Amino acid sequence: MERFRLKVRLWLALAVMCMGILAIGLWGAFKTRDTMIADRQAELKSVVSVAYSVLDRYNGLAAGGTMSLADAQRTAMADLRAMRYDGAGGYLVLEDAHARVLMHGVRADLEGKDMSGFTDPKGRHVFKDGSDLAEREGEGFIHLQFLKPGSDQMAPKINYVRLYKPWDWTIVTGVFTDDIDAAFYTTLMQYVGAALILCLMVSLVIGVIVRSILRQLGGEPAYAAQIASRIADGDLDVVVETKAGDDVSLLAAMQRMQHRLAQAITQIRSGATLISTVSNEIAAGNADLSRRTEQQATALGETASSMEQITATVKQNADNAKQASQLAHNASETAARGGQVVGQVVETMRGISQSSHRIGDIIGVIEGIAFQTNILALNAAVEAARAGEEGRGFAVVAxxxxxxxxRSAAAAKEIKTLIEESAAQIEGGSQYVGRAGETMQEVVHAVRRVTDIMGEISAASVEQSSGIEQVNIAVASMDQTTQQNAALVEEASASADVLKAQTGQLAAAIAVFTLPEEH
Structure with missing residues (x-):
């Protein structure tokens, strides 16, 4: 079936459908005929049942002694002979077990005759077969050919026989079925005509549908299935043949799909290659970043250790600066006291210098007195010399x-010289002491400046220690952040590996497609 074209297959399907419709028509006609025959058979059974009741009633009367058996049988036959049905065309027949006619509803000439040898045109022993069937099964139907009243033609007929056991009689009745056959053939022709008309209409519809399907498909479904199968197998290099100007059919859509799939797969393949390259670069970058992160973590650990040492050193420096500041403060106080002592020494040296000047002045007075005494002694010696002998003693005294x-003048001169030298030395000492005082003042100022600087150094050391503590906290935070970064780098590396694996799977998945440039 697959090797046939769509049009042929659709017409074959139409033929099968028409045959099915005809078969249904035939089945319906036969079903109608069977129904009509069943109705006739039910009618025959009903009539025979009435006759059976009549015989049974008279048998009861005979058994009850109301009438003799012969009278009962004779009266029963008379009643049955008078019975008519089916528009007065139906009648009853009574037979004995040997096919002898006991009563005939329309042919009294047959009564008392042995009809076991009577046959219909088909050779069927009508009376004998009926009595035998009744004796054997109690009741049943017989199909036969019989001369129809008012006609010289044999017609099909159905007889129903039933045995009345008490009297060993067989009740027989029948109806002709030629009208059923006529109705059957009429119904059959109606069904056939309707089926032919329906097949013609369906043929027209199928023709339109075939043209529409072929126009929508753009070709044979087998060809479309072959193209779809090749595209499904990844062959995007397949050439989809379409009719000129066809852009709405399935094949045209498959052609566009094939072109777009080829473009998409080409882009996906390029993207997969690029992703693979980028994944490798990311993996390499993550590996390098992981290595650098580990180095940074190691360096931060070393930095933390160094910062701890620096913190200890800064704390020690702060303590030393505090002690140095205290020492400088003590030195400043000592220098201040030394400056006060030097000032007192300067004042004392000034007093000594002033005393020396006063002593010089006194020595000057003594020299004047010695000079005047020498003048007076000289004058006295001159006067003693003038006096002569009387003035000799005075001359000696003079x-x-x-x-x-x-001698006093000489001693005074020596003392003056010594005092002048002492004064000069005292003056120099005063100058030295003054310079020492100035130097002590400078030392006091310098020590105070050193004290201030040491205080500033101590405060700066405290601030530096606090800052280093914050730096330690920052370094610890940086170390924690570095550890987190290392974990993130590991995750990024794992993600890059997964991306690389997925890219490999994507490349493997699209590798099954054959693109136009690959043939």
């Missing part, structure tokens, strides 16, 4: 006085 005056 000489002694002069000698003492000269």
């Amino acid at each position: 000489g002694e006085v002069r000698s003492l005056a000269q």
Whole structure:
């Protein structure tokens, strides 16, 4: 069936459908005929049942002694002979077990005759077969050919026989079925005509549908299925043949789909290659970043250790600066006291210098007195020389006085010289002491400056220690962040590996497609 074209297959389907419709028509006609025959058979059974009741009633009367058996049988036959049905065309017949006619509803001439040898045109022993069937099964139907009243033609007939056992009689009745056959043939022709008309209408519809399907498909379904199968197998290099100007059929849509799939797969393949390259670069970058992160973590660990050492050193420096500040403060106080002592020394040296000047002045006075005494002694010696002998003793005294005056003048001169030298040294010492005082003042100022600087250094050391503590906290946070970054790098590396694997699977998945440039 697959090798036939769509049109042929649709026409074959139409032929099968028409045959099915004809078969249904035939079945319907035969079913109608069977129904009509069943109705006739039911009617025959009903009539025979009435006759059976009549015989049974008279048998009861005979058994009850109301009438003799012969009278009962004779009266029963009379009643049955008078019975008519089916528009007065139906009648009853009574037979005995040997096919002898006991009563005939329309032919009294047959009564008392042995009809076992009577046959219909087909050779059927009508009476004998009926009595035998009744004796054997109790009741049943017989199909036969019989001369129809008012006609010289044999017609099909159905007889119904039933045995009345008490009297060993067979009740027979029948109806002709030629009208059923006529109705059957009429119905059959109606069904056939309707089926032919329906097949013609369906043929027209099928023709339109075939043209529409072929126009929508753009070709044979087998060809479309072959193209779809090749595309499904990944062959995007297949050439889809369509009719000129066809852009709405299934094949045209498959052609567009094939072109777009080829473009999409080409782009996906390029993207997969690019993703693979980028994944490798990301993996390499993650590996390098992981290595650098580990190095950074190691460096941060070392930095943390160094910062701890620096913190200890800064704390020690702060303590030392605090002690140095205290020492500088003590030195400043000592220098201040030294400056005060030096100032007192300067004042004392000034007093000594002033005393030395006063002593010089006194020595000057002594020299004046010695000079005047020497003048007076000289004058006395001159006067003593003028006095002569009387003034010789005075001259000696004057000489002694002069000698003492000269010695006093010489001693005073020496003392003056010593005092001048002492004054000069005291002056120099005063200058040195003054310079020392100035130097002590400078030392005091310098020590105070050093104290201030040491205080600032101590405060700066405290602030530096606090800052280093914050730096330690920041370094610890950086170390934690670095650890988290390392974990994220590991996750990114794992994701890159997954992306690389997925890219490989994508490349393998699209590798099954054959693109036009690959043939």
